[in-house]
Amino acid sequence: MKPLAKNLDLLQLEKQILQYWKxxxxxxxxKSKEKGKDVWRFIDGPPYTTGSIHLGTAWNKILKDYLxxxxxxxxxxxxxxxxxxTHGLPIEVQMEKELGIQNKQEIYEYGVDKFIQNCKEFAQKNLKIMNKQFKRLGCSFWDWDNPYITFKNSYIEGIWWTLKKAWERGLLYQFYRPLNCCPRCATALAKHEQEYKNVIDTSLFLKIKAKDMExxxxxxxxxxxxTLVANTAIMVNPMEKYAKVYIKDLDEYWILSRNAVTVFISGQLDYKYQVGDILYGEELEGQRYIHPLIEEVPYQKELSKQSEKAHSIILSDKYVSAEEGVGLVHTAPGHGPxxxxxxxxNNLPIFNPVSIRGIYKDEAGQFEGQFVFDANEHILKILEEKGTLIVTSEIEHEYAHCWRCDSKLVYRATRQWFFKTESLVPKLLEKNEEIYWVPDWAGERWFKSWLTTLKDWCISRQRFWGIPLSVWICDNEDCNDITVIGSGVELKEIAGECPEDLHRPWIDAVMWQCKNCNKGTKRRIKDILDVWLDSGSVMWAAQEVYDGHNHYDSWIPADFIMEGKDQIRGWFNSLLCSAMVSSDRKNYNSCYMHGWVLRNNEKMSKSKGNFFEPEDLINGTLEDLKKNKSYSRIKGIETFRYYSLGATQPGRDLNFNVKEYADTFRTINTIWNVYLYANQKFRLSDFKPSKHAYDINALNKTDLWLLSKLNSTINTITILADEYKLPWITEALHDFIVNDISRWYILLIREKIDVYSEDPSKFQVMALLYKVLFDVLLLLAPINPMISEHIYLYMFKSHLDAFNLEEKDSIHLLDWPDVNRDLIAEDLEKQMEFSKELIEVARSLKNQNHIRLRWPNKKLIIESTEKLPELEFTETIKQLVNVxxxxxxxxxxxxxxxxxxxxKYGKVFLDLRVDDEILSERIVNDLIRNIQYSRKKxxxxxGEEISLDICVNADFLKQYVEQQKELISDKVSAKDLNIGVPEIKENENIVSERLNICPNPKCCASLKANxxxxxxxxxxxxxxxxxxxxxxxxxxxxxxxxxxxS
RNA sequence: GGGGGCAUAACUCAGCUAGGUAGAGUAUCAGUCCGAUAAACUGACUGUCAGAAGUUCGACUCUUCUUGCCCCUACCA
Structure with missing residues (x-):
């Protein structure tokens, strides 16, 4: 057994172990050990290859690594x-920055092929960096050399399989409808890619002239x-009451909801008015109005020719409420769902005069070429000049922004491809019920609520770096036949060719003569896919790396997945939708949702300056750690591993707090101390694990109690881990190691296992402790794989025969300890709890009466009541109270x-009487303690032997010391002991001290320096x-x- | 607008599913113990369990409402 270092240096230890594993x-x-075993199918949710992991990503991987x-x-x-x-806008945006590109057009000019190549290299470069970062977290035994990567051809084909399946099942379609588009990125965005933020906008009240009313x-x-440019109607609620109001100040009539009259006209505008006719909304139907921008947007005249309902009042009880606004709603079918x-x-024309870049097209008349948000002010001015504008005010409201570039989004009608997920909602809800969620409310409330409001999933994007939609359409307008391709092989069969790289622009070049009409050419639509579909299809798309084959049809659902709470609308959503759309079954059975890592209850962000990386913890460079001297020792990742496992409940945010983090280090240090202590004692006594076994029948009750606690703990932790109740695991482990072993059992057996101990059960107790520490180390191994490996190598590796196990190079090649239910004795555990309480009470009694614990007392008496159970641990109580x-x-x-x-259990009495025996022990214990302290100092x-002289200036004291001569020699390893020397010699080799003793012969207390x-x-x-x-x-x-x- | 989470000691958090005298760790103070390191232990201290109402013999726990912080969601015309 090799000696453990006195001081725990985690940074060095971790480096050594990572090296050792390699x-x-x-x-x-x-991997060889695993062969042929039952599979636990865990699927890693892919982090985005941004180039560096933040603490949240680290936490995520560490929790996964535990399991x-x-x-x-x-x-x-x-x-x-x-x-x-690897795909998607984040990398495209990053590449654009690096290349100094401003918009989509410039990418064409730069060359799509080169752009794609750059994106791919960028992703690959980042992936390598991140691999290294993850491995440093101790997440070493993952298949880092063969990760699944979404830009690989086999993966892309997996997504094509999804499309094809959805197409065959009638769940893929294209449609023209308003969607939020990012004007900067020039693409449509799906629901989960929009972020709402507070903005301040100008809101305006307009009066729009009725055509047929004076x-x-x-x-x-x-x-x-x-959006007024594209206005084609005004909506009113047919069931609500509207008023025609005479405005005296202006000498004109306004129509608005009756509810709004007072608040708006007199409250906000302070006009004098008179309410005239009251009519229901339905009576207004068909009333025509003059479009407020009819001169500026001539195309509006065309629209009114196209539809007789254009520029008239239409009805909607669904979307108009008289409670809000003025009860009449401006309607632009091209700009709002x-x-x-x-x-x-109402058969209105769907007029969208705005390009995907948010710029008015020629149909917008004199606004052509203007960016819509810039045009706001221009339009306002025109309306003001025309006298159409009544009043403006500022309004703060939430508005959708691009998840990547933060631009304000523009609602505009556009032709996109969709999955019919809305129709699947009942089925999705049904499947959700079958998923085991931790915490339960993640599924029962959050995900359920998300699924309930699900719309059709817009999967097409007008970008470059992504999986191309495998949809080819015949360019003959009379035909327009659609082919959806499901694999590279299929493409080759049909088109006769398949590019080596399935990305744009190469895939765009693949076309063939339409076999439907034999006239047109089948060309691929230019779109790529929503990046969320990539990861959503992982169960089959990554089969090549998971299972070594590409039979997408036979995909296997994951037993377990785990991600952060943002994935409710992200991955958890895209997974289930992809699976249901393609295969009508669910693809994960259990799901653990964790929160975010916060710092002082705030989201960590670079702009706030409260951001730090795992490396800051590993190297101890975090400001708060450097600031505090006693924290500066805390380095490495093991403390964070332990901390982050138990720091918060499932689903809740982890509020990183330096003090808590440092407290965790204390726990780890205590664990280390326990092993260090045992290690020292084992070595000093030359304990041989394979030679010294314990006999279960010869154990005393204290030992049996420990075994009971051990097995209870194993049982508890096993259940917690099986149910994925991760945060409670460290609590249970901490309780056992710190409270039961360190603070209690070791205290009880201290005497027995000390070097000088001649207790017959010494090695038996050591063997038991050795076994318990081994099992505990196994429980610790998934939490702190490096610390436990180190201790394993030093204390256990060469002695596994003691447990009838073969020697293994790593603790991580061993099995989880079994629970021995026969050894769990609840009554014994309760008894010990009771004894502990009694000991505490008795010690407190001594304390109150100024009796040092090392001073014995004659007797402890307990006056029994009904509450007092039968005492099992009388010897322990006597020993620890020292009576x-x-x-x-x-x-x-x-x-x-x-x-x-x-x-609690009755009155406790302590006998204060002293006799020679008591006084002798009192003095000698104090003396021994002082000599030991001097030795150590x-x-x-x-064990190093000394020659000891003792000089006493009172006869009664001399007598007391003489009585315990042997004990003194034993305890302080004195080879020669002379009691009663006339004086203590002085020279540089001699260590000397003096105890001052109370002259009262019935006290004899050694007095402190003060x-x-x-x-x-x-x-x-x-x-x-x-x-x-x-x-x-x-x-x-x-x-x-x-x-x-000498 | 809708939905959800959180609120417990100076700090960080358990406890609430199944209602029965409020817990842990840290911090502070006092002391003890120790050949276990910057180790360990004991005691003391601090709580209107955010507020209000209800159900109940009894509420931190269940119900409703209010307040504060946070998150998700939504077309706010």
Whole structure:
């Protein structure tokens, strides 16, 4: 058994272990061990290849790593392929920045092929960096050399398979409808790619002139003046009441909802008015109005020819409420989903004069070429000049922004491809019920609520770096036949060719003569796919790396996935939708949702300056760590691993707090201390694990208690891990190691396993402790794989025969400990709890009466009540309270010799009487303690022999010391011991000290330095233990001096 | 607008599913113990369990409402 280092240096330890794992190729050994075992199918949600991981990503991988290691120890073959998400806007935007490109057109000019190549290289470069970062977290035994990567051809084909399946099942379609588009990125975005932020906009009230009513105006309100260009109707609610109001100040009539009259006209505008006719909305239907921008947008005249309902009042009880605004709603079917819906119902033209870049097209008349948000002000001015504008005000509201570039989004009608997910909602909800969620409310509330409001999933994007839609359409307008391709092989069969790289622009070049009409050419639509479909299809698209084949049809659902709460609308959503759309079944059975990592309850972000990376923890460069001297020692990742596993409940955010983090290090240090302590004792006594076994039948109750606790703990943690209740695992482990082993069991067996101990059960106890520490180390292994490996290598590796196990190079090649239910004795555990409480009470009693714990007392008496259980651990109680006898009596009447304290179980009495034996032990224990302290202070090794002289200036003291001569020699390893020397010699080799003793022969307490100091000042001083008056002259002394024995 | 989460000691958080005298760690103070390191232990201290109402013999726990912080969602015309 090799000696453990006294000081725990995690940084160095971690480096060594990572090196060791590499050198011994432990990962390969794990893979061989796993062969043929049952599979636990874990699927890694792919992080995006942005180039560096933040603390949240680290946390995510660490939690996953715990379960991977745990499941392996439980005998499973674990799918450990990590993944990377590589496509999509984030990288495109990054590339554009690097290349100094401003917009989409410039990408064409730069060359799409080169652009794609750049994106790919960028992703690959980042992937390597991230691989390294993840491995440094101790997540070593994943298949880092073969991650699934979404830009690979086999992966792309997997997505094509999804498209084809959805097409065959009638769940893929194209449609023209308003969608939020990012003007900068020039693409449509799906629901999950929009982020709502507060913005301040100008809202305006307009009066729109009625065509067939004299001097009458319709009042509308809007926050988006730019959509007025495409206005084709005004909606009213047929069931609500509207008023025709005479405005005296202007001498004209306004029509608005009756509710709004007072608030708006007199409240906001302060006009005098008179309410005229009250009519229901339906009575207004068909009333025509003059479009407010009819001169500026001549195309509007065309529209009114196209549809008789254009520029008239239409009805909607669904989307118009008289409670809000003025009860009349400006309607632009090309710029809003509701407007669109009502527009279609009323056969209105869907007018969209805005390009995908947010710029007005020629149909917008004099606004052509203007960016819509810039046009707002222009339009406002025109309306003002025309006298159409009534009033403007600022309004703060939430508005959708691009998830990547933060641009304000533009609602515009566009032709896109969709999955019919809305129609699947009932089925999706049904499947969700079958998923085991941790926490349960992630599924029962959050995901359910998300699914309930699901719309059709827009999967097409007008960009470059992504998976091309495998949709080819015949360019003959009479035919327009559509072919959806499901694989590279199929493409080759049909088109006769298949590019080596399936990305744009190469795929765009593939075309063939249409076999439907034999006239046109089948050309691919230029779109690429929503990047969320990439990861959503991982179950089959990554089969090549997971299972070594590409039979997409036979995909296997994941047993377990785990991601952050943002994936409710992200991956959890895209996974389930992809699976249901393509295969009508669900693709994950259990799902753990964790929160985000916060710093002081705020989201970590670079702009806020509260951002840090895992490396800052590893290297100890985090400001808060450097600032505090005692924290500066905390380095490495193991503390964070332990901390982050238990720091918060499932689904909740992890609020990183330096103090808590440092406390965790204390726990780890205590764990280390336990092993260090055992390691020292084992080595000093030459304990041989394979030679010294314990006999279960010879164990005493304390030992059996420990075994019971051990098995209870294994049982608890096993259940927690199996149910993915991760945060409670460290709590259970901490309780056992710190409370039960470190603070209690070791305290109880200290004497037995000390070097000088001749206790017959010494090695038996050591063997038991060794076994318990081994099992505990196994429980710790998935949490702190590096610390536990280190301890394993130093203390256990060469001695596994003691447990009938073969020697293995790594603790991570061993199995999870079994629970031995026969050893769980609940009554024993309860008894120990009770004894602990009793000991605490009795110790507190001694404390109150100034009796040092190392001073024995004659007797402890417990006055029994009904609540008092039968005492099992009487010896333990006597030992830890340091009393010679323990009595339980039905009733007791104390005299002056007793002090008492109330406890839960009855009154406790302590006998204060002293005799020679008690006094002798009192003095000698104090003496020994002082000699030991001096030895330690002067760097004497444990067991190193000394020559000891003791000089006493009172006969009664000398006698007491003499009585315990042997004990003294034993405890302090004195080869020669002379008691009663006339004086202590002085030279540089001799260590000497003096104890000052209370002169009261019934007290004999050794007095602390501060008492003597007080005496020197001439004050009246009393012995704090017996209250006798002290003076410089009456103090007795015991002096000792020792040197290394020759 | 809709939905959800959180609110417990000076700090960080358990406890709430199944209602029965409020817990842990840290911090502070006092002390103890120790050949386990910057180790360990004990005691003391601090709580209107955010507020209000209800159900109940009894509410931190269940119900409703209010307040504050946070998150998700939505077309706010």
């Amino acid at each position: 050198k011994k190729v432990i990962y390969n050994q794990i 991977i290691r745990y499941k392996r120890m439980r005998g499973f073959k674990v799918t450990d392929t990590p993944g990377y998400d 001097n009458t105006y319709f009042i509308i309100w809007t926050t988006t003046p730019w 509701e407007d669109f819906e009502v527009g279609i119902e 010679k006898a323990l009595e339980i009596v039905d009733s007791f009447t104390p005299d002056n010799n007793f002090v008492s304290i109330e406890s 002067n760097q004497f090794n444990v 008492i003597i100091k007080k005496l020197d000042t001439g004050k009246d001083v009393q012995c704090p233990y017996c209250s006798m008056s002290l003076s410089k002259n009456n103090i007795k002394t015991i002096s000792f001096g020792f040197e290394r024995a």
